[in-house]
Amino acid sequence: MAAAVGATMTLTERIADGPSGFTGVDATPEWAAEIKRLARERNATILAHNYQLPEIQDIADHVGDSLALSRIAAEAPEDTIVFCGVHFMAETAKILSPDKTVLIPDQRAGCSLADSITAEELRAWKAEYPDALVVSYVNTTAAVKALTDICCTSSNAVDVVASIDPDREVLFLPDQFLGAHVKRVTGRENMHIWMGECHVHAGINGDELNEQARTHPDAELFVHPECGCATSALYLAGAGEFPADRVHILSTGGMIDAAKAAKSNQVLVATEVGMLHQLRKAAPGIDFQPVNDRASCQYMKMITPAALLRCLVENRDEVHVDPETAALARNSVQRMIAIGNPGGGE
Numbered sequence: 026m027a028a029a030v031g032a033t034m035t036l037t038e039r040i041a042d043g044p045s046g047f048t049g050v051d052a053t054p055e056w057a058a059e060i061k062r063l064a065r066e067r068n069a070t071i072l073a074h075n076y077q078l079p080e081i082q083d084i085a086d087h088v089g090d091s092l093a094l095s096r097i098a099a100e101a102p103e104d105t106i107v108f109c110g111v112h113f114m115a116e117t118a119k120i121l122s123p124d125k126t127v128l129i130p131d132q133r134a135g136c137s138l139a140d141s142i143t144a145e146e147l148r149a150w151k152a153e154y155p156d157a158l159v160v161s162y163v164n165t166t167a168a169v170k171a172l173t174d175i176c177c178t179s180s181n182a183v184d185v186v187a188s189i190d191p192d193r194e195v196l197f198l199p200d201q202f203l204g205a206h207v208k209r210v211t212g213r214e215n216m217h218i219w220m221g222e223c224h225v226h227a228g229i230n231g232d233e234l235n236e237q238a239r240t241h242p243d244a245e246l247f248v249h250p251e252c253g254c255a256t257s258a259l260y261l262a263g264a265g266e267f268p269a270d271r272v273h274i275l276s277t278g279g280m281i282d283a284a285k286a287a288k289s290n291q292v293l294v295a296t297e298v299g300m301l302h303q304l305r306k307a308a309p310g311i312d313f314q315p316v317n318d319r320a321s322c323q324y325m326k327m328i329t330p331a332a333l334l335r336c337l338v339e340n341r342d343e344v345h346v347d348p349e350t351a352a353l354a355r356n357s358v359q360r361m362i363a364i365g366n367p368g369g370g371e
């Protein structure tokens with residue numbers, strides 16, 4: 026976008042496009058007023074995932090986890106949904122709201138976990154196990170969801186797998202840590218797990234968790250099941266090294282509810298650091314500390330104040346899912362919603 030020179034540049038003229046996203050605009054009161062004005066003018070609602078930058082969470086009409094936001098999108102009276110999150114989440118909103126315009130402020134905001142399996146790879150895996158049922162975590166592309174029998178969230182993954190005939194083989198994808206958690210809890214042997222991972226969650230490892238648990242013996246532990254440390258957390262609890270009633274394996278939405286019910290003054294949080302902003306707002310009297318303060322998702326952080334402004338000014342980037350793929354993907358998402366407590370996904 027062309028930029029004028031000097032102090033008289035408008036907010037829009039300050040937007041710059043760089044290798045890691047749109048920059049050049051700060052979250053000032055002027056910016057906030059302009060975002061609100063443009064959203065009203067476009068009849069748009071702004072949704073923000075829990076891992077977004079604090080200033081994006083604060084300007085949004087709704088903040089939450091991926092599935093809760095997609096459901097809000099489907100029920101919103103506005104015709105345009107601005108989804109501040111990563112691309113597969115905006116696709117899920119489009120799948121559930123095919124008649125609405127869904128915009129993402131920067132379509133380059135991907136997800137290393139969703140990218141760890143393509144539709145072609147899933148087709149080949151299914152060919153190896155033609156009688157198996159496919160269970161996919163919601164962090165997948167629309168094309169992968171369309172080849173899936175039942176989607177799941179971290180909250181209902183165990184219930185989804187347990188609902189399948191025990192003699193039927195299961196292909197579970199894409200997250201190996203969530204898969205290992207489900208396999209351990211269900212005790213199911215005929216479950217094959219795709220070895221995908223989220224680079225952010227995999228970076229929160231057991232050694233760090235052990236060290237934090239040792240140095241904060243009175244704290245509660247909130248662990249997202251995609252974390253490399255989820256196994257360590259369960260091990261510590263199982264071995265009696267950390268009281269089991271203080272270890273909570275939770276989706277991001279479940280963490281907010283658990284924060285309000287926490288009994289300790291301090292909570293160690295093992296997930297992306299953006300989560301701390303909503304937790305501190307939900308329970309201001311509790312000291313929330315990250316297990317790994319470097320666990321920041323660069324894709325989530327591509328949704329900057331500049332990107333959101335550009336989105337509302339230029340009406341882009343629009344998210345498209347072809348109707349046939351969307352219909353198949355919708356079936357697998359709706360089967361997920363019907364089983365157990367689906368919670369909210371990532």
Ligand code: SF4
Binds near residue numbers: 111225297325
């Ligand atoms: S934190 Fe991981 S799973 Fe979540 S959007 Fe980023 S890369 Fe994907």
